[in-house]
Amino acid sequence: MSKFALVCTVVLMAILGWAESAPRSQSGKLQAQFPGACLKWVFAAEKDFESKHLDLNHYTVSVLEQDDSVIVSLSSSDAVENARGSTGSFPGYMVEISKKDSRIVRSNYLR
Numbered sequence: 001m002s003k004f005a006l007v008c009t010v011v012l013m014a015i016l017g018w019a020e021s022a023p024r025s026q027s028g029k030l031q032a033q034f035p036g037a038c039l040k041w042v043f044a045a046e047k048d049f050e051s052k053h054l055d056l057n058h059y060t061v062s063v064l065e066q067d068d069s070v071i072v073s074l075s076s077s078d079a080v081e082n083a084r085g086s087t088g089s090f091p092g093y094m095v096e097i098s099k100k101d102s103r104i105v106r107s108n109y110l111r
Contacts, residue, residue: 038063040102045072045095048107058090069105070097086110 041063049056059074072095076088086092092110097103 034063041070041072041097044097044102044104045107048095048104049074049093052093054090054093068099070099071095072097073110075110 042061054074056074058077060077060079062071062073062075064071064073074090074093076086076090076092079086079088079092086109093107094110095107096105098105
């Protein structure tokens with residue numbers, strides 16, 4: 001085993017040992033909880049979000065399942081809940097994805 005590989009192994013073991021012995025905090029804030037199947041739709045929409053230079057740190061993500069498609073939408077984190085159209089500091093955006101082939105059917109900003 002080379003010296004580099006040996007050093008990497010020792011460092012990795014030290015990190016893993018520290019992580020396991022670190023106290024577990026119960027004061028964490030649950031950010032989201034959703035079915036794992038939703039992730040594939042968010043991943044499918046992600047490239048479109050990136051192409052529009054939308055910083056997801058400023059948004060709340062919603063996934064709406066319909067009969068033949070899924071809509072992944074972004075609303076500004078400070079948007080007014082249940083308001084019509086796009087409210088808040090950042091423009092709302094939605095991507096509709098076909099369930100059949102996971103292709104983007106349409107996307108647009110929300111007014």
